[in-house]
Amino acid sequence: MDSATLYVLAAAVLFGIGVHGLIVSAHLMRKLFAINIMGSSIFILLVATATPISGQADPIPQALVLTGIVIAVSATAFGLALMVRMSQETGKATLAVEDEPENDD
């Protein structure tokens, strides 16, 4: 097993953790952690699966991921601002799960 395979498997596990956290955590900040973890796992996948070009790393995926990291922090900052405002309006930083109609079953 080489290290690229290892990192792909890690990306899969991290993505699963992120999805699970996004669904089950109540606090909005934890949901933001989860979204960031999902994003990071995809970044790892992109870089780990890139084919080296004559011994040199492929610059395109790395540049894409660099762009992605900056976009992720922008989105996180906006999410945090939304969360703080929501907390100011409603007094809590969670989504109102109990108010939604039960259409789960």
Added chain:
Amino acid sequence: MIGLALDLLIIVSLIGLAIQSINAASLFRGILHFVVLGLAMSLAWARLDAPDLAMAEAAIGAGVTGALMMIAYRRLIEIQPDQESSLRPPPSRLAVPIALAAGALVGVIGLAAIQAEPMPALAGTAVLENLGSTGLGNPITGVLLLFRGFDTLLEITVLLAALLSAQAVTRQVDLDQSLTTQDPDTPLVGALLAIVVPLTVLVSVHLLKAGGQETGGAFQAGAVLAACGVLLVLTGRLGASRQYSPLVNTGLLVGLLSFILIGLAPLLWGQPLLALPGLWAIYWIESAMMISIALTLVLLFAGAGSLKRRDHG
């Protein structure tokens, strides 16, 4: 062999930290785990032969994101001191299957990409072949500024849009009191700033200049500069302000405007859009972007539209 063991160690800590950041008993611990996760990601990038990403992740992913989360947490506990209580949502029976399926999907895609017949990376090969003619040494800076400049232009736009949206939803009340430490007059703080601020400026300019030839670039430099700004806000040297400041607004826009104007100019003499006319244009745009990125991140941290100097006698 040692390399593989190191990879395994990094991956195990990545997974453990991810689980902890979501499931930690208190939200504050979750934030701490998330910041450490960013540092572990940075190690993973170093192992994946991506030093630029390692640096960006350490500065932006761990540093700036961590600071933003801490300050948001502080604002949250001012509103509702008990952020942890009674937050058990109704358990979802679908969560685990969905998570497993999503993880499996990512894993299968990745394994398929690895095991497929190795495709020649056409775009990457083109970049590496043509890099010599541009005068740049770092292929990633080349991709960001020359070969896929449009992406970077839009990226700066997204960063600015995030700032404007965050300002639109932030309630502009009692800005002045919420950020500074209780006693910013400790003599050590002044000494720290006197050394760290010039050093940070030096490091970010070095990163910017190095970005042309080796690891570094506008984003890493901007993040380091932003860390300096965050320090100044935290120690009460810079304060959030509501007043219109031409200097701040110029700084915010200079990156985007430089990129657009220098990118449009080639159309005048019949060249394609964003065909930057030489190295000076790249360094000019990168410097302008560094200032804009740093200022945007500091304003996102301060949760304000502008900054003003504050005196400490």
Added chain:
Amino acid sequence: MTIADSIALILLLAGCAFYLAGTIGLLRFPDVYCRLHALAKADNTGLCLICVGLAILSADWQVAAILALVWLVGLLAATVSAHLIARHAHSAGRVPARSGPSRR
């Protein structure tokens, strides 16, 4: 392995040992002041040893100078942050634990 390499290896291992001690202190010590004591002293010594070890390995004055700068900045940050944390704890009325390690 040359003599320089072995010296570097010993320094690196010693640095790791100091880090380990600092971390154990952080986890085991009873109150905030003791923990700061463990972190600020042991970890900075560890950082110093590791920087010296790496400088010997690199055998390059420029790299050595940068590593020295890294150590100084780390020292500065650790000093000021430990001071601020301790000051905050003191003004918040935390009293140092007097009786040995925590009995849990």
